Amino acid sequence: MKQQTSKSSIGARTLKLGVSAIAMAALSACANYAGIHSDARMAQPQQYETTQSLPQEQGHWPSADWVDQFGDAQLKALIAEALQGSPTVEQAKARVAQAQAYSETAKAGTLPRVDASYTLTRQQFSSTALIPPPYAGSWQTENKGLLTASYDLDLWGKNREALRAAVSETAASEADEEVVKLTLDTSIARTYNELARLYALRDIAQDEVTRRAQIDSITAARIATGLDTQVERKTAQANLATSRSRVSALDGSILTTRYQLAALMGKGPDRGLAITRPTLGVGDEVRLPDNLPADLVSRRPDIVAARWRVDAITHEVKEAKAEFYPDINLSAALGLDAFGFGKFLTAASRTASVGPAIHLPIFDGGELRAQLKGRYAEFDYAVAAYDQTLIGALSGVATQLAQIHSSDAQLVDAQTAQQAARDADQLAITQYKGGLTNQLTVLNADVTALNADEAIANLKMDRRDQQIALASDLGGGYVDTSADTGHRADVAAQVTPQTHSVIAAAR
Structure with a gap:
């Protein structure tokens, strides 16, 4: 009996060993992902040299209501109206809803059915x-x-990784929505500033009409005393007509700019007709916040979206590995x-x-390996896109700051030139009226004064446009709070601007 039992035990152990050997052989013959990996890593803002271009100036990050600094209630109302009815914002919201639906679908895959x-x-x-x-x-x-x-x-976490990828993609879509809103805010503010520019240039053009009419009147008086001829009179009349044409051209540009604002707001062109003349102020003092490169990654929605997409692809890589x-x-x-x-x-x-x-899976003709290679290619692309977005953000802030400083320096000299040109223009008219100089001298002085006035107006408007662009490049008051949501805590804890643990694990 003992011998029979012993033989049974030996047979059972032999059977188990045989099954194990067959299982090991099957596993060894299975598809595998040996040799497929990626060495891509997300760049850190600290690795770029920015200390000279982006100095610490103890400034503040833009607030969500950054347009209030210009003191124009109409601009604030236009932006609020645009956010309520813009088709581009509705498209972004639809993409967020779609991503949330995918996330719910992925969650269902982790639960019993x-x-x-x-x-x-x-x-x-x-x-x-x-x-x-x-x-x-x-x-x-x-x-x-x-x-x-x-x-x-789900022993290998395939469904869980799919869920994490969907959650990260939802966070990226929400950041994309903020990108759309910020882009819309910025576009409206800059177009509104362009409307202010056109009104300022129209004022200058209207003043020029007044001066040219004065020159025409003086020329008529000089003809009566024999100091000028009909040649000078016709020249004065031609210049007056040209100045009036300039006013009409600016009126047309003002109207089309109103139409552009209406389109940005998602309204018909008639809405633009109700937009009155801007009353924009100078705005706040421009000073960069400290620790800008490091903090910018959580202040720019496009960088946040790019980071979440790297995280989503990271989990998709893990999901593709689990398929083996x-x-x-x-x-x-x-x-x-x-x-x-x-x-x-x-x-x-x-x-x-x-x-x-x-x-x-034992033999699939290389399908799973190809699928994993594709995921790693998407991962490399997402990392490169993140790096490019970060570089573009740093460059954008530095460029706007440099242009603002340049505009400030130009304004000092331009204001000096404007005063001198105005004095020369007034003196030339006085002398022309008194018969001490000719019309050509007056016209030259007038053109110089006109150019100086337009240069000042353009510099001021350019400077405000650059200030609007800088506020946008600094994130426009956006702060990444997606990691604070409970269902994203596990995802956010793994991928942050300071760590790449998830990315490393995906390799």
């Missing part, structure tokens, strides 16, 4: 197949009602199955099943 079904089938069974008499060769009505349940054990391992799905079914209706609701019609289903 329960379904109920009922089928009624009228069928003639074969008399030479599996069905025995008396049903063989006869027509029968089969009633089947089942309650089924299934659950993917066995899937184990548990399923169970309970219900009733009977021929006809009479016995359908009886205990004898009960049917039940339970068991696991295992799927192991």
Whole structure:
């Protein structure tokens, strides 16, 4: 008896070893991802040299209501109206809703599934197949009602990684929505500033009409005393007509700019007709905040979106790796199955099943490896896109700051030139009226004064445009709070501007 038991134990162990050997052989023959990896890493803002271009000036980050600094209530109202009705904002919101739906779908993949079904089938069974008499060769009505349940054990985390990727993509879409809003705010503010420029230039052009009319009047008086001829008179009249044409051209530009503002707001062109003349002020003092490069990554929605997309692709890489391992799905079914209706609701019609289903990829012609390579390519692209976005952000801030400083320096000299040109213009008119100089001298002085006035107006408007652009480049008051949401805590804890642990794990 002992010998028989011993032989049984030896046989059992031999069987287990045989099964293990077969399993190991199967696993060794399976598809694998050996040699597929990525060395890409997200750049850190500290690695770029910015200390000279982006000095610490103890300034403040723009607030969400940064347009208030210009003191124009109409601008604030236009932006608020645009955010309520702009089609571009609605498109961004729809993309967020779509990403949230994908996230909910991915979450469903991590949970058990329960379904109920009922089928009624009228069928003639074969008399030479599996069905025995008396049903063989006869027509029968089969009633089947089942309650089924299934659950993917997700031993390798494929479904969990899909969920994390969807959550990160949702965060990226929400940041994209903020990019759209900030872009819209900036576009309206800059277009509104352009409207202010056109009004300022129109004022100058209207003043020029007045001066040219004065020159024409003086020329007429000089003709009467024999100091000028009809040549000078016709020249004066031509210059006056040209100045009036300039006013008409600016009126047309003002109207089209109003139409542009209406389009940005998502309204019809008639809405632009109600926009009155801007009353924009100078704005706040321009000073950069401290620790700008490091903090910029959480202040710019485009950088935040790029970072979340790197995180999403990271989890998709892990999901693609999990495809190489066995899937184990548990399923169970309970219900009733009977021929006809009479016995359908009886205990004898009960049917039940339970068991696991295992799927192991062995040879797929390289499909899984190609899929993983594609994911790594997307990962490399996302990292490169993040790096480019960061570089563009730093460059944008430095460029706007440099232009603001340049405009400030130009304004000092331009104001000096403007005063001198105005004095020369007034003196030339006085001398021309007194017969001490000719019309050409007056016209030259007038053109110089006109150019000086327009230069001052353009410099002031350029400077404000650059200040608007700088506020936008600093994030326009945006602060990344996506990691504060509870369902994203596990994702946000893994990928931050200071760490690449998830990215490293994906390799």
